[in-house]
Amino acid sequence: MSTTGPRALRLVEAGIDALGRLTLLLTLAMIGLVATNVLLRYAFSLGSVWSQELEWHLLAAIILLGMSHALQRGENVRVDLFYAGFGPRLKFAVDLISHGLLLLIALLFVKLSWAYVLQSYAIGETSADPGGIPMRWAVKGLIPLGYSLLALQTLAAMARTVLVERQRREAARA
Template sequence: MSRSALPLRVIAAISECAGRAAAAAAALLVLLVFGLVLARYGFGLGSVAAQEAVLWLHAAIFLLGLGFAYRHDRHVRVDVFSARWSPRARARAELAGIVLLLLPMCVFAIWISSDYVAASWAAREGSRDPGGLPAWYLLKALIPLSAGLLALQGLARAADAARRAFAGESPGT
């Protein structure tokens, strides 16, 4: 393995790990919702903490799955114009989109959420509802983390798009 490929493999491994965590959260979410429905309609029982855990799991699935979905091309893509373009032109458009849109959006998400997350951590924020889950600051920390994971995967995709966009071209052409 070349030295230049190592960072891309590390990013891929991180995205895969986050994706597996999101998949585990999805399985837990299904089981929890099934248990909540059974408890509610079968036994007349309810739990604020369990209902909040559904919110936590749903958020974790979404936030941890962003980079994974992008890595595996499972995101929304509108190819109305680019379907007719050459592979090199599509790669250049992808590179431009990553550099001009995706990465700045990720940096903005990290920047805009940092005070929000820091305040939550400082207060050791928990649920406002009696019987709710403590440590909401842990869930809120996933916001900048997910933007960072998405940015990492964007960098890996940008490297691949640059390779495809400029393959075989000499400098200055």
């Protein structure tokens, strides 16, 4: 996250950064839950459907809420083998095109998942297993939320890319 640029851009990046810290806490909670479940299962022959389902609910939250933070931090997957050898103008073009494609995909996921979540909410979907977590729609609701955040961060990344390119060109002229 940078401390330069328009206020709206800084606010989006700060929000995504805070969300990244939240996913860190969710990850720590999930590690503790998995360790506890393993200990209870193998040492005491105890286990619960609810706690096992909570593991994958937390994993879904970590992935869907953390992907925008990963993009912000540049921890997304790219083919750096080629990218590293590109000049600044080609890197700029590749970044804008890849961000544009990611934005389209994120918005498509939001659009396609919305009806899925609403249907789950409307029928009051719960776990199919006895003792499982109720309100299955809540974890499904993370899909459009996570992809909306990814779309927002992608727009911020596009703006940041344009801002950096403008600064690079101005510095080259000076």
